[in-house]
Amino acid sequence: MNDIIKGGIGDSVRRTEDHRFLSGHGHYTDDMNRPGQAHAYFKRSDVAHGVIRSIDTSAAASMPGVVAIFTGEDFARDNIGGVPCGWQIHSKDGSPMIEPPHPVLAQGKVRYVGDAIAMVIAETRQQAKDAAEALVIDIDSLPAVADLRAAAAPDAPLVHDDAKGNVCFDWHIGDKDAVDAAFAQAHKVATIDLVNNRLIPNPMEPRAAIGEYDLSSGEYTLYTTSQNPHVIRLLMGAFVLHIPEHKLRVVAPDVGGGFGSKIFHYIEEAAVTWAAAQVHCPVKWTCERGEAFITDAHGRDHVTHAELALAEDGKFLALRVRTMANMGAYLSTFAPSVPTYLHATLLAGVYTTPAIYAEVKAMFTNTVPVDAYRGAGRPEATFLLERIVDVAAKELGMDRIAIRRRNFIPADAYPYQTPVALQYDSGNHEATLAKAMDHAGWAGFEQRRAEAKSRGKLRGIGVSTYLEACGIAPSAVAGALGARAGLxxxxxxxxxxxxxxxxxxxxxxxxxxxxxxxxxxxxxxxxxxxxxxxxxxxxxxxxxxxxxxxxxxxxxxxxxxxxxxxxxxxxxxxxxxxxxxxxxxxxxxxxxxxxxxxxxxxxxxxxxxxxxxxxxxxxxxxxxxxxxxxxxxxDPKNFTFPGGCHIAEVEIDPETGVVSLLNFTAVDDIGRVINPMIVHGQVHGGVAQGIGQALLEHAIYDETGQLLSGSLMDYTMPRADDLPNIRVGTESTMCTHNPLGAKGVGEVGAIGSPPAVINAVVDALRDYDVTHIDMPATAQKIWSIIQGAGPRMAAE
CATH class of the missing domain: 3.30.365.10 (Aldehyde oxidase/xanthine dehydrogenase, molybdopterin binding domain)
Known part of the structure; x- marks a missing residue:
């Protein structure tokens, strides 16, 4: 890459902001210290479900430096509202989703490990933390449910009494009758059951917030690590603290990563803003890394059954999908939109499947709330679709590339109306596939497989041809679909x-x-x-x-x-x-x-x-x-629709089950490219996160609702030596309805990469009759598969 060339569209200009970031001159929320500020620390529940019998603050209140201690009762007395949800979904029968109140501090019950019970404010952070540990909290533990399947069981404990069966909503989209008719005529049916594993975002900068109140003007200021300060001002001001917008300022300075986890309005933002007026000084809170594991909204967590009806020539006739999606204990800001309109509407992908029917049942569990994480619904749809296409190819005895090409939406078919609401405006899937195959050396792979076999290794190659929706729009349509804000x-x-x-x-x-x-x-x-x-x-x-x-x-x-x-x-x-x-x-x-x-x-x-x-x-x-x-x-006329092809090549050591990711190729259609260097960086970052999901990351709860992967010792994020050289290319068609022709690049890497990696792992294990492996494909999981198939393989 060149340094600054000219500075216009298409030039690889080095990021001007990087100088301050890399030299330690960034200005993040935790860098800020307001005059006379105090520090907040939140005492959180260490049980997943329970009734709060009493909170004794007397010993804590007398400790050095303590300024004030607040509980849910204090917020209730001041008529502070609950944290609102920004999207409403209706069930199949037309009834609105169950939307339980989400108090700033727990009132009556705690519903997940990490639920905030009390806020201690002191002169220093350590004093606040020490005092929080001195609180005497009596909680009667109740049975908890953390797993989706367990939450759906007839005798499952209820997270919220008014959510019968723990169901938030039972939603659907598509033409069920048309799908049923197509399945009745199918030559073959490909079936898959899969889990889209729960992820914890872990941006480099933990969340932080400072609330400030000016007694003379009655104005509030919140400094916070947010991706959308105006949305926080709207939600917090209008629905939680009841502050007129002209009296509330929200500032999000430099923010060190978010990946979706900093979109949402969190209780800590409201708490410190309200508290600043109560204690007459600024109040600062900074999240610890361990605290982030049990407070930042998690991502994914779907359990899905899917079926693809196939004609004899390999054409897709219909797709039927049934998904359970985890909402966690409360509805986060955009949570209901993720498994519905950001997921099921993408189930056509890049294919001409004429009929699709999807059912989505959203469930409450005693876990951290789940919301948008890089890709938000589109990675889940892409993983489902690209896995079942590989299964279909095997079912029919077809080549994986040939079955995709047979079902691609032709470039001259755009604009293309899908059977699940969306109309795509542009794309050329054959071009991105051909370029990716060329860059990945697809034609020479079998030679590389044979060479690996001579060394006792298992080599596989996987492909993912995907499409996603970006630039959520238009406001009128989004409003009709449940959005409670303009877009x-x-x-x-x-x-x-x-x-x-x-x-x-x-x-x-x-x-x-x-x-x-x-x-x-x-x-x-x-x-x-x-x-x-x-x-x-x-x-x-x-x-x-x-x-x-x-x-x-x-x-x-x-x-x-x-x-x-x-x-x-x-x-x-x-x-x-x-x-x-x-x-x-x-x-x-x-x-x-x-x-x-x-x-x-x-x-x-x-x-x-x-x-x-x-x-x-x-x-x-x-x-x-x-x-x-x-x-x-x-206000956009439509979504934009980036897409592309990702190809992963892996090698497995059968003695240990360890997967080595050797090569990764990403060719993406993102419309107009403004800065190729930044595009490459965005794709690299997204692919790294997708590889993390495919091979390493998994948030695991036990049956009591305790997060077992609650630190970086237990939650395995990708490191530099887990990643291969990533070859990035573009093959752009322009968006037809915005003046730039831009489609978006920030999430494509995380969307296209997980199925490419898992398809490669399954391909490497083809001699073991493996048709699917759930993410993450850990060494232990793969080793167990190989050991279980060992005697049969030896006999063959």
């Missing part, structure tokens, strides 16, 4: 008198490189130097109301809002230029930072027009307002 984005583009530009965006960066990518976008469209562009985000006092960053929406939605705002800037600039050059506005052209009278050599530089806008001595003020500052909102 547009906003940008304010402020051109200064000297021609430099500040962009205020409603999206938020937590590692994606927005300060670089958005500056490139502005530099390209306005023709200003890359270095002359400033990008501002993360402060509700500075930016218009925006929806933040998740679902790979920042460029496709936020960038499109910037384009619309810059279109307004250029349109006004043309009027000013026309006046200065005594020409008609219709004759003014704008290109590469210059306003030119068409067909002449008369021109004005962008900076000249900017100065004129602010120094309007020669300016028809009655016709054109001074200044060059425009705002635009963009």
């Amino acid at each position: 547009y984005e906003v940008a304010n583009v402020r051109v200064h008198p000297t021609g430099s530009v500040t962009v205020f965006t409603g999206t938020h960066s937590h590692g994606q490189g927005h300060e670089t990518t958005f500056a490139q976008l502005v530099a390209d469209q306005l023709g200003v130097p890359f270095e002359a562009v400033e990008v501002v985000h993360g402060d509700t006092a500075k930016i218009p109301f925006g929806m933040g960053t998740y679902g790979s929406r920042s460029l496709a939605v936020g960038g499109s809002a910037m384009v619309k705002a810059m279109d307004k800037i250029i349109a006004k600039g043309k009027k000013i230029a026309a006046h200065l050059m005594e020409a008609s506005t219709d004759d003014i052209e704008f290109k590469e930072g210059k306003f030119t009278v068409a067909g002449t050599d008369k021109s004005k530089a962008f900076a000249e027009i900017a100065l004129t806008a602010y120094v309007p001595h020669n300016y028809p003020i009655e016709e054109i307002e001074p200044g060059l500052d425009e705002t635009a909102f963009y």
